Amino acid sequence: MSLKDIPVKLDPGPGPGSPETTGLAVALLREIADHLLAVSQGGERQVVELTNLPLSEGDLQLLEAKLGRGEVEARINAAGPTEVFETAFPGVWWVRYLGEGDRMITQQLEIGTVPVILEAHEEDIQASARRFPSMFDELDTNHH
Numbered sequence: 001m002s003l004k005d006i007p008v009k010l011d012p013g014p015g016p017g018s019p020e021t022t023g024l025a026v027a028l029l030r031e032i033a034d035h036l037l038a039v040s041q042g043g044e045r046q047v048v049e050l051t052n053l054p055l056s057e058g059d060l061q062l063l064e065a066k067l068g069r070g071e072v073e074a075r076i077n078a079a080g081p082t083e084v085f086e087t088a089f090p091g092v093w094w095v096r097y098l099g100e101g102d103r104m105i106t107q108q109l110e111i112g113t114v115p116v117i118l119e120a121h122e123e124d125i126q127a128s129a130r131r132f133p134s135m136f137d138e139l140d141t142n143h144h
Contacts, residue, residue: 025059028109029066035111036091045112051105067092067109076117080105084115 028048035046055063068088076082083096093110095117110116 020056021058021062022054022056024053024055025062025066028053028059028063032067032092032109032111036089039091039111045110045116048109048111050107050109064094067094074118082117084118 028050031048035043035048038044039046050060050063070086070088070090072084072086074084076084081098081102083098085094086092087094087109091111091113093112093115094107095110095115096107097105099105
């Protein structure tokens with residue numbers, strides 16, 4: 001008997017709509033706890049990409065239930081819509097990048113003070129600083 005003679009059946013695991021979990025959500029929660037501790041001690045921001053992981057619908061539901069929702073939510077409309085919300089754990093952010101019709105393209109968890117997508121770019125701040133004084137010229141013209 002060789003390996004070719006052994007029948008193999010592939011089990012894709014829990015599918016969409018299934019309340020079953022794979023155990024990956026619990027492993028991710030432990031990873032997030034480690035990242036949060038590191039960031040709280042001055043470490044670099046961390047990103048956990050969820051889209052490429054074999055998470056079941058049950059895993060995602062468990063993650064959302066355990067992480068909960070915090071006080072901050074934002075919707076960004078730049079190069080496609082993006083939804084950001086703070087979880088019930090300050091410093092842990094859920095970021096969803098959406099496509100046409102708000103179809104999920106990718107989602108990730110960012111552990112840090114604020115998600116990168118919410119930070120103003122240095123070039124944009126510099127452009128604002130150059131543009132802002134023109135407002136005073138307009139105000140002076142309209143109020144004289």
